[in-house]
Amino acid sequence: MTTPTGTEDIQEVTVTATALATFDSLDPATGDVVGTHPIFDAAQVNETVARAREAAQWWAQLSFDERAERLKKWRGVIARRMAQLAELSHAETGKPTGDAQLEIMMMLDHLSWAAGNARKVLGRKSITPSLLAADLGASVEYLPLGVIGVIGPWNFPVFTPMGSIAYALAAGNAVVFKPSEFTPGVGKWLVDAFAQVVPEHPVLQVVTGLGETGAALCRSGVDKVAFTGSTETGKKVMRACADTLTPVLIEAGGKDVLLVDADADLDAAAEAAVWGGLSNAGQACIGTERVYVHEQVYDAFLAKLVALAKPIRAGDDPAAQLGPMTMPSQPGVVARHIADALDKGARAVVGGPDAVGARLVQPTVLVDVPEDSIAMTEETFGPTLAVNKVRDMDEAVERANNSRYGLGSAVFAKRRGVELARRIRSGMTGVNLVYLFAALPELPFGGVGDSGFGRIHGPDGLKEFTYAKSIARRRLPALMALTTFARTPKVDKLLATLTVLRHG
Numbered sequence: 001m002t003t004p005t006g007t008e009d010i011q012e013v014t015v016t017a018t019a020l021a022t023f024d025s026l027d028p029a030t031g032d033v034v035g036t037h038p039i040f041d042a043a044q045v046n047e048t049v050a051r052a053r054e055a056a057q058w059w060a061q062l063s064f065d066e067r068a069e070r071l072k073k074w075r076g077v078i079a080r081r082m083a084q085l086a087e088l089s090h091a092e093t094g095k096p097t098g099d100a101q102l103e104i105m106m107m108l109d110h111l112s113w114a115a116g117n118a119r120k121v122l123g124r125k126s127i128t129p130s131l132l133a134a135d136l137g138a139s140v141e142y143l144p145l146g147v148i149g150v151i152g153p154w155n156f157p158v159f160t161p162m163g164s165i166a167y168a169l170a171a172g173n174a175v176v177f178k179p180s181e182f183t184p185g186v187g188k189w190l191v192d193a194f195a196q197v198v199p200e201h202p203v204l205q206v207v208t209g210l211g212e213t214g215a216a217l218c219r220s221g222v223d224k225v226a227f228t229g230s231t232e233t234g235k236k237v238m239r240a241c242a243d244t245l246t247p248v249l250i251e252a253g254g255k256d257v258l259l260v261d262a263d264a265d266l267d268a269a270a271e272a273a274v275w276g277g278l279s280n281a282g283q284a285c286i287g288t289e290r291v292y293v294h295e296q297v298y299d300a301f302l303a304k305l306v307a308l309a310k311p312i313r314a315g316d317d318p319a320a321q322l323g324p325m326t327m328p329s330q331p332g333v334v335a336r337h338i339a340d341a342l343d344k345g346a347r348a349v350v351g352g353p354d355a356v357g358a359r360l361v362q363p364t365v366l367v368d369v370p371e372d373s374i375a376m377t378e379e380t381f382g383p384t385l386a387v388n389k390v391r392d393m394d395e396a397v398e399r400a401n402n403s404r405y406g407l408g409s410a411v412f413a414k415r416r417g418v419e420l421a422r423r424i425r426s427g428m429t430g431v432n433l434v435y436l437f438a439a440l441p442e443l444p445f446g447g448v449g450d451s452g453f454g455r456i457h458g459p460d461g462l463k464e465f466t467y468a469k470s471i472a473r474r475r476l477p478a479l480m481a482l483t484t485f486a487r488t489p490k491v492d493k494l495l496a497t498l499t500v501l502r503h504g
């Protein structure tokens with residue numbers, strides 16, 4: 001099949017499908033074809049998974065250090081060709097090239113950490129049993145599941161799927177990756193780069209296609225599916241995986257809040273709200289969508305926010321801070337959210353209905369937004385912020401938690417930052433920052449409620465792609481014979497006495 005733009009330097013060693021059906025990835029700014037890719041049907045997905053299963057055996061028997069060495073080489077290839085990958089990501093998503101590069105840089109830290117820490121987190125460790133079991137020795141280790149299916153999104157086509165791929169590979173699994181139909185070239189680029197440093201077996205493969213290809217991957221008998229995307233599609237993935245009892249990790253959307261307390265640094269809070277809400281044209285699962293501000297500082301904060309948001313511009317020229325919306329359908333969603341909020345009594349202090357063009361969406365800041373409007377209840381995934389005044393931070397926390405989502409959040413406060421952060425029902429919270437919890441490889445990333453479950457990143461992210469293997473072994477002759485039909489009434493009596501002494 002044809003090679004996507006920007007991958008010329010990457011040797012093509014992946015197995016390509018024999019399908020006749022293809023689809024194009026398009027530049028959202030121009031409509032130009034960026035690349036043409038095969039649509040993998042169910043049979044081809046199954047064949048790919050079968051190849052992955054063989055590769056998984058080879059990969060799993062390598063030592064942690066041998067895998068780490070190869071993953072670090074992959075990191076090197078990606079780092080050296082970062083400009084090429086960033087250009088391709090820019091072409092497929094529309095995001096500014098600098099933002100695409102930032103995403104790649106953050107991902108490389110994760111790849112490095114996963115490779116470097118897998119042995120420490122997952123390797124075999126001895127357990128010392130309690131005194132009463134002193135005749136036994138024990139150990140626990142975390143073994144790879146086998147083949148992981150990764151279904152990726154288009155909004156951060158490098159960083160987000162690699163949060164699963166890098167950790168699954170470091171844990172000793174093979175991976176079959178289904179990138180979004182909007183960013184297949186980026187997915188293929190990553191896989192081709194991997195095949196350059198691990199040419200022996202197809203440990204990481206790509207299956208391109210539309211939603212049906214993802215659905216086929218769920219039914220293919222992989223050992224786990226790691227999905228990132230909408231809550232609704234996440235439910236479909238779970239349903240498909242239920243038939244084969246395939247475990248799933250769901251990283252779905254969010255409706256992240258940012259709280260501003262009376263003692264907050266308002267310049268920093270406004271800057272963070274603007275970046276959190278507008279960067280990547282708002283197409284981020286941990287994008288800020290709702291802002292609750294203490295009434296004492298509401299007016300001052302809003303003035304700063306408006307001043308910062310007004311000059312931000314979406315365009316398809318290099319100077320624009322925001323690119324076009326990646327999905328053609330997304331401007332319609334954003335327009336619906338803005339219209340509903342205004343109908344219900346909100347006011348637009350930046351942007352408004354006219355901000356939404358066919359593909360370019362300019363920033364919108366809404367205030368006094370009724371809590372039951374869809375701009376407050378559903379994921380907008382556009383460059384909009386809804387800002388409401390609260391009487392105190394208790395009310396802010398209550399409103400923050402009045403959401404079916406719980407992915408990320410942020411608190412701006414001097415005195416009570418961590419206390420408020422701990423009260424917000426979300427997987428991650430930044431205190432006096434947005435986004436950066438995702439950049440720390442040591443920290444697990446994931447949500448609660450409709451934002452999904454399971455964790456990528458950090459030790460939890462490594463363990464997510466393994467199963468715990470426990471071994472207990474006899475070290476010394478048994479102190480008391482318990483697991484025998486020859487157990488005597490005397491032993492039973494002694495046991496009863498010991499149980500009362502220990503637990504009674």
Ligand code: NDP
Pocket residue numbers: 151152153154155178179180181182209210211212213214215216218228229230231233234236237251252253254284285330333379380381
């Ligand atoms: P989807 O959830 O539909 O797509 C996410 C991934 O799932 C894509 O790779 C998609 O493939 C794949 N997929 C689609 N249908 C199935 C299926 N039945 N079984 C298995 N995999 C499937 O999201 P969209 O891209 O359509 O975006 C819709 C909304 O989802 C956005 O507006 C946003 O609100 C939210 N979203 C959230 C993301 C996040 O980071 N949490 C990321 C992306 C979207 P394909 O692209 O080929 O259809």
